[in-house]
Amino acid sequence: MSLHEVPNIAPRCGDCPIRHRAVCARCETDELAQLDAIKYYRSFEPGQTVVWAGDRMDFVASVVTGVATLTQTLEDGRTQMVGLLLPSDFVGRPGRPNAPYNVTATTDLLMCCFRKKPFEDLMGRTPHIAQRLLEMTLDELDAAREWMLLLGRKTAREKIASLLAIVARRDASLNLRTPSGRMAFDLALTREAMADYLGLTLETVSRQMSALRRDGVIELEGKRHVIVPDYDLLLDEAGDDADGGYLP
Amino acid sequence: MSLHEVPNIAPRCGDCPIRHRAVCARCETDELAQLDAIKYYRSFEPGQTVVWAGDRMDFVASVVTGVATLTQTLEDGRTQMVGLLLPSDFVGRPGRPNAPYNVTATTDLLMCCFRKKPFEDLMGRTPHIAQRLLEMTLDELDAAREWMLLLGRKTAREKIASLLAIVARRDASLNLRTPSGRMAFDLALTREAMADYLGLTLETVSRQMSALRRDGVIELEGKRHVIVPDYDLLLDEAGDDADGGYLP
DNA sequence: CGAGCCCTTGAGCCGCATCAAAATAAGTGG
DNA sequence: CCACTTATTTTGATGCGGCTCAAGGGCTCG
Secondary structure (H helix, E strand, O other): OOHHHOOOOOOOHHHOOOOOOOOOOOOOHHHHHHHHHHEEEEEEOOOOEEEOOOOEOOEEEEEEEOOEEEEEEOOOOOEEEEEEEOOOOEEOOOOOOEOOOEEEEOOOEEEEEEEHHHHHHHHHHOHHHHHHHHHHHHHHHHHHHHHHHHHHHOOHHHHHHHHHHHHHHHHHHHOOOOOOOOEEEEOOOOHHHHHHHHOOOHHHHHHHHHHHHHOOOOEEEOOOEEEEOOHHHHHHHHOOOOOOOOOO | OOHHHOOOOOOOHHHOOOOOOOOOOOOOHHHHHHHHHHEEEEEEOOOOEEEOOOOEOOEEEEEEEOOEEEEEEOOOOOEEEEEEEOOOOEEOOOOOOEOOOEEEEOOOEEEEEEEHHHHHHHHHHOHHHHHHHHHHHHHHHHHHHHHHHHHHHOOHHHHHHHHHHHHHHHHHHHOOOOOOOOEEEEOOOOHHHHHHHHOOOHHHHHHHHHHHHHOOOOEEEOOOEEEEOOHHHHHHHHOOOOOOOOOO
16 A cells, blocks of 8 residues: 555645635535545545546545646547646536546645545535535636637647646635736646647647747746746737636 | 517427426426526527627526527637537526627527526525536536547547537437438538637638548538438547537 | 629648657666 | 666657638529
């Protein structure tokens, strides 16, 4: 049994870092206690698969810390990432037995899991959970549609800039800041994962990252730490000044 | 006032053609009566805009008959369709004041509308509506992610074949048939609308339609009536034999 | 019959993919 | 601590799929 199968942190719901944003966000104290009673934690190492597309999946879960990806593939191996799961995001669908996508950890990942049946029962009794889940699903749908615009109509350079802007924005929101001016963050994705998200090849991703660096839109420390000197400039490069509404 | 603003059909809920699939599908008789009390119909002509992205939208609605599209654009005019609304599909988001996308009728369109506030109130009281809406939203999310794979990784030919397969499938399901063998249907989209859906130009759409016709994958009667001699062959051309799960 | 659409087809070009190889980084075992 | 391995990233050379620009054909409707 690897160290990773036993989390070193197993927060009480009260001081859970995603308490205010996850599927449990709307719950009252008593509702929270019911969730607390059926929850359990699982952790994964980078590269580890959480579930395979098509496999039976008898739990649902929230990402507590770390990053995971949802991917879909064609038989000949072409791969498209269809979701990037960050802390507070929800995985799994009540009322469906099998996983529709591969779920893979890209960093150390801690998930707060609920066996599906008890969770569904609880959802039937507590509208606060169902309400929050609907809200989160509608947000995800908006994000997916935003991504359709990116995949269908943006240039490689715009795609990269959009991805960086989104990660910068979510990183800021996690630290309760407004995205603006100079920002810095770690990019938890390999060039290949970025390519899979953006519908590009990893070579094109690398070339466009170099180009954005040459043009002063970003700076790089090592391969994964990104510094954005001017967030507005990055947004310009992304092609839509509407910003995207990826997250509140 | 155009003829189109007053629908010639205004079905009672009891014999509504989308009764079994729309947001009201799970409602009991009394719940249905409450919906019946606040519903009203609106109809639109081909090309007419239902709402503009960003505009205030104080109703939600179900498509009863006809086809509508959801589109998003960049400032320079690049357009991406992010949803194709067929009968029973739901438009609008409870809990959000403004429309995130352009909604446009592509055929004669009849919508069953509810003012947002009463609908939200009713949703709070009747879990059957909220449940059904969650289910539909999750299905839409799956469809959007399926489309992400298409936009990011499929060739032009595969994209066209995928679109035709999906429309063929939904048309069959509307007529309570299983898609297979020889099929025929009307395509309610112009070449340009197809291009906007597939992330292509209209010229490429036209060329690939011609190519599929030359190769015997489809036959055309006029520009819009499509005959599929062998549905399985079409699925092969679409690139994913998993079929896609676009609709039940 | 003429005016708009919508669609098709052609010619040429460009952005990104493909193929290939070298540079950098991070282990791993001797 | 170093030689060796393996994963990741960068960069270069070349080719092709789909875009752009342009012209012409069919249909519908006044």
